[in-house]
Amino acid sequence: MSKKAIGIFDSGLGGLTILKALRRTLPHENLIYFGDSANVPYGSKSKQTVTRFSIDIARFLESQGVKMIVVACNTASALALPTLRKQCHVPVIGVIEPGAKKAAASTKNGRIAVLGTEGTVKSNAYATAILKYTPHARIKQQSCPLFVPLVEENWTKKPAALLIAQDYLSSVRRHRADTVILGCTHYPVLKKVIAHVLGPKVTLIDSAQTVAQAVQTFLRENNIQETVGKGKLTVYASDDPARFKRLATHLLADKIATVYLKKLNA
Numbered sequence: 001m002s003k004k005a006i007g008i009f010d011s012g013l014g015g016l017t018i019l020k021a022l023r024r025t026l027p028h029e030n031l032i033y034f035g036d037s038a039n040v041p042y043g044s045k046s047k048q049t050v051t052r053f054s055i056d057i058a059r060f061l062e063s064q065g066v067k068m069i070v071v072a073c074n075t076a077s078a079l080a081l082p083t084l085r086k087q088c089h090v091p092v093i094g095v096i097e098p099g100a101k102k103a104a105a106s107t108k109n110g111r112i113a114v115l116g117t118e119g120t121v122k123s124n125a126y127a128t129a130i131l132k133y134t135p136h137a138r139i140k141q142q143s144c145p146l147f148v149p150l151v152e153e154n155w156t157k158k159p160a161a162l163l164i165a166q167d168y169l170s171s172v173r174r175h176r177a178d179t180v181i182l183g184c185t186h187y188p189v190l191k192k193v194i195a196h197v198l199g200p201k202v203t204l205i206d207s208a209q210t211v212a213q214a215v216q217t218f219l220r221e222n223n224i225q226e227t228v229g230k231g232k233l234t235v236y237a238s239d240d241p242a243r244f245k246r247l248a249t250h251l252l253a254d255k256i257a258t259v260y261l262k263k264l265n266a
């Protein structure tokens with residue numbers, strides 16, 4: 001049993017899809033979410049830059065006394081996880097491994113597609129992880145850089161979202177993938193549009209629930225799971241907390257009391 005919080009971070013709003021699953025699975029845990037709204041998007045930035053942002057955030061979360069950190073961002077998981085694990089004093093869980101494992105278990109025709117940011121796709125982190133579980137898989141990776149601003153601007157229901165999705169997903173359709181990983185935590189917010197373009201026969205892998213389960217297993221195994229009381233949520237953003245609060249409230253479909261401003265390196 002531990003009153004210490006779980007720290008979660010993303011470049012912006014996308015990690016809230018993981019936060020949602022964590023709250024459902026672990027209702028007694030205190031959670032601290034950090035959205036790096038000053039630096040979003042991470043997807044088009046270098047490994048060095050994403051690693052620097054990730055370490056700054058992890059240090060801040062550690063200063064808040066968290067018992068573990070969930071990197072609710074595929075780009076940061078793909079580019080910065082080993083460094084984070086080396087530099088943090090608490091355990092760090094990423095989002096790539098659980099999604100890759102789930103996709104490998106789901107595919108019937110061995111054709112898997114990964115949708116991710118440019119950084120995630122370039123890193124090959126998903127392909128490497130998938131091939132560990134299913135060595136003969138045929139993998140198509142597609143970066144979808146415009147998906148992140150669509151989510152950050154709350155444009156997911158506009159016709160532009162459908163047009164952009166049709167363009168990005170044409171290569172996935174040609175690949176005849178039966179399983180498609182939503183390899184960026186922003187993309188589940190566009191799930192309806194993606195599912196509409198790919199059709200009902202394609203399984204979409206949203207790793208939020210799998211990640212929440214992995215966190216639960218870790219807490220149980222280490223006997224640090226909180227089992228009583230209602231967990232408290234604290235949210236920080238590195239820029240414009242009022243805007244972050246408005247969009248996050250909409251995305252979570254739940255009230256957030258306050259979003260605090262925390263500038264990195266300030």
Ligand code: DGL
Pocket residue numbers: 010011012014015040041042043044072073074075076117120148183184185186
């Ligand atoms: N949501 C993040 C991810 O999972 C980052 C997207 C971005 O900032 O480009 O990759």
